[in-house]
Amino acid sequence: MVKTAAIIGGGVIGGGWAARFLLNGWDVRVFDPDPEAERKIGEVLGNARHALPMLYDVALPAEGALSFHNTMSEAVAGASWIQESVPERLALKRKVYQTLQEHCDAGAIIGSSTSGFKPSELQGCATRPEQIVVTHPFNPVYLLPLIELVTTEKNSADLVARASDTLTKLGLYPLHVKKEIDAHIADRFLEAVWREALWLIKDGIATTEEIDNAIRYGFGLRWGQMGLFETYRIAGGEAGMRHFIDQFGPCLSWPWTKLMDVPELTEDLAQMIADQSDAQSGHLSIRELERKRDNNLIAMMRALRQQGNAAGRLINEHQVTFRPTLEDGPPIVSARRVIPADWTDYNGHMNEGRYGQLFSDAADAVMTHVGADAAYIAAGNSYFTAETTIKFLAEAQAGEHVIVETRVTEGAGKKLRCYHEMKRASDGAVLATSDQFMLHVNLETRRSCDPLPEVLARVEALATLHKED
Numbered sequence: 001m002v003k004t005a006a007i008i009g010g011g012v013i014g015g016g017w018a019a020r021f022l023l024n025g026w027d028v029r030v031f032d033p034d035p036e037a038e039r040k041i042g043e044v045l046g047n048a049r050h051a052l053p054m055l056y057d058v059a060l061p062a063e064g065a066l067s068f069h070n071t072m073s074e075a076v077a078g079a080s081w082i083q084e085s086v087p088e089r090l091a092l093k094r095k096v097y098q099t100l101q102e103h104c105d106a107g108a109i110i111g112s113s114t115s116g117f118k119p120s121e122l123q124g125c126a127t128r129p130e131q132i133v134v135t136h137p138f139n140p141v142y143l144l145p146l147i148e149l150v151t152t153e154k155n156s157a158d159l160v161a162r163a164s165d166t167l168t169k170l171g172l173y174p175l176h177v178k179k180e181i182d183a184h185i186a187d188r189f190l191e192a193v194w195r196e197a198l199w200l201i202k203d204g205i206a207t208t209e210e211i212d213n214a215i216r217y218g219f220g221l222r223w224g225q226m227g228l229f230e231t232y233r234i235a236g237g238e239a240g241m242r243h244f245i246d247q248f249g250p251c252l253s254w255p256w257t258k259l260m261d262v263p264e265l266t267e268d269l270a271q272m273i274a275d276q277s278d279a280q281s282g283h284l285s286i287r288e289l290e291r292k293r294d295n296n297l298i299a300m301m302r303a304l305r306q307q308g309n310a311a312g313r314l315i316n317e318h319q320v321t322f323r324p325t326l327e328d329g330p331p332i333v334s335a336r337r338v339i340p341a342d343w344t345d346y347n348g349h350m351n352e353g354r355y356g357q358l359f360s361d362a363a364d365a366v367m368t369h370v371g372a373d374a375a376y377i378a379a380g381n382s383y384f385t386a387e388t389t390i391k392f393l394a395e396a397q398a399g400e401h402v403i404v405e406t407r408v409t410e411g412a413g414k415k416l417r418c419y420h421e422m423k424r425a426s427d428g429a430v431l432a433t434s435d436q437f438m439l440h441v442n443l444e445t446r447r448s449c450d451p452l453p454e455v456l457a458r459v460e461a462l463a464t465l466h467k468e469d
């Protein structure tokens, strides 16, 4: 059954949440009094539709339905998840909970995007405090997986488990913060870094661009894959973390940082920062910067997928949950995906090597379908490609949804031949074809041999079925 999420407040963050739910197959109802809300969410959704599917090697579930509502009562009725993302004012948030709790299901989860308030503050005047948790996301919510799930003793273990499960199924990483604190965990770091950066600008040490370069060419890259402590463990050399602390711990009491003070944001300082930022990035619109950010994030997370680490490991695990079961066909729909941005080459279209990648993924899916799956391969049997002829018939662009249809044209003994057609999903245009000839191989002897009987039977049956077509 399709689930429904209500989005209360559809600005930068509410729009990102709406996209995350919709692209994972949920119906989404939005309440936001801003007459521009529909347009603004449309823009965020446009970015998300471009970006999120590129993280995966299979198509996301069918998109849910998006609707806009004039009252909060209408938006929350029947929703199993309610995500509040109204401006960061405690009185406003509390008023919103009072209204929505009059109309929402008592079993629904109410998550707040608050960057700073503790859940106990949000629960303060609520009719059913036990329904409310903090689910603090990171911008862009449709791409970044971290959600700080902050709870109090008023939230039952069952509700916390349900919240965690829902967030995980959305491809998110719920970090359960069990002891509440102002600004949770991550924003405390961000604020510490931001305060220090403001001092560096105010004291004329560095410009906004130099500060950004100090991050993106160095420790920013380290943090994205190992965080702080694993990185510092390595920095301690073979002696590890203990040595690192003994060596660098004392520096913390040296006058290196001004972390406890905030520079006064005078008119002059605010203008200096804005001017430097304009000089650095003013030639790009915010939408262009968002696209650039999203494409970079996708490329980085896809690289982490290949290594099975950090955010990449999470995406691999999420992808398994919606990998489709193939039908015998003909044809077998052996691949269904969106072309990622990092598959584009200097000619502005999908690079020829990626056509090969897609056909190779399609062949892997067919192998799994006939029983030559991971366990079969681990037991010492597999197929090797002996010959492939690819015809490139039309260009494919990043963001396009494509499918591969496969026919088994030969399946006898050790021979398996597949004819793949790559099609654009929107109009069925054939973009490329591949005639692929494979041989069954014993991975120990590295020589060709007949498949095990159950795989051979599947291959032969498919070849017969597809020949009859």
Ligand SMILES: NC(=O)C1=CN([C@@H]2O[C@H](COP(=O)(O)OP(=O)(O)OC[C@H]3O[C@@H](n4cnc5c(N)ncnc54)[C@H](O)[C@@H]3O)[C@@H](O)[C@H]2O)C=CC1
Binding pocket: 008, 009, 010, 011, 012, 013, 014, 031, 032, 033, 034, 037, 084, 085, 086, 087, 088, 089, 096, 113, 114, 115, 116, 136, 137, 138, 139
């Ligand atoms: N912008 C950011 O980088 C992040 C913000 N947050 C948190 O998300 C929440 C929202 O922040 P943003 O999206 O940045 O703000 P925003 O200003 O972009 O969006 C707030 C939206 O709430 C709407 N709104 C105002 N009163 C409302 C009401 N009574 N009912 C329904 N909608 C109402 C506004 O029309 C606006 O569209 C805040 O709690 C903030 O701390 C969390 C993570 C990151």
Ligand SMILES: C[N+](C)(C)CC(=O)CC(=O)[O-]
Binding pocket: 114, 115, 137, 138, 139, 187, 190
């Ligand atoms: C600036 N901010 C405190 C609203 C930022 C966040 O809460 C998280 C983020 O996306 O950086």
